[in-house]
Amino acid sequence: MIVLEAEPLKKAALQRAQERLAALEEAAPGIYAEPRQYSGISPSAARVLFFCPRLAWLERRHQKSFATEHGVYKMELGHVIHQALQERLGGTAELRVERRLKDVTIVGVADLVFDEDCRDRRLCGSVVEIKTGRPSPADVLQLSLYAAMLNKGKAYLLRVREEDGVFVGTLERVQPQPREAARWLKRYARVVASQTPPPPGRPCSSCVFKKLCARLLSAPLV
8 A cells, every 4th residue: 555645746736737727728618628649549548438439539530638627637636646656666657658569559658667676576577557536447458558568567557546635555466458458449540530420428418528529520419
């Protein structure tokens, strides 16, 4: 178990989020757009497929990522926690990696990467994916991709939750699923290559991005 004092990290994340929001375009009420150059397939972009294939298609088509104000804060909180964990555990935080696996170029940022010689023996030679949100089927698949890209024999999910004024991190050893991850990437590639938007993956009436889709697609909501 790993414990970090929450308040300083939350304050730092809030300040970073406010600075970032000030520089972003408001693409729809409450939804912010950030330009994004897709030189390959990004595991973080492909995660959107689990939320909604239509949103994944729109992000790729418009070369932008979309997020709510709270979503921007959560992203910045993730960055701050990554750095705090690097200071605590060692390793390299937010390592950019690019590799061609079979016929697909994958470009991403691994949360925390450890060499064979490190402070904590259980982490040596591993890649760690840090998650602060709800568990998703994409968690293990994303981690599987980074393990393959970095040729790491060990892979961990580090789930972080806030509890009584501290962030508590719990390590979970994961068996990578490269075949499932490859199928996920192929599905994402098919979706974003389509000339027409795919069906939504959830009821639009309860989705925070419904006004964005209506504006970008000029289509009735379902």
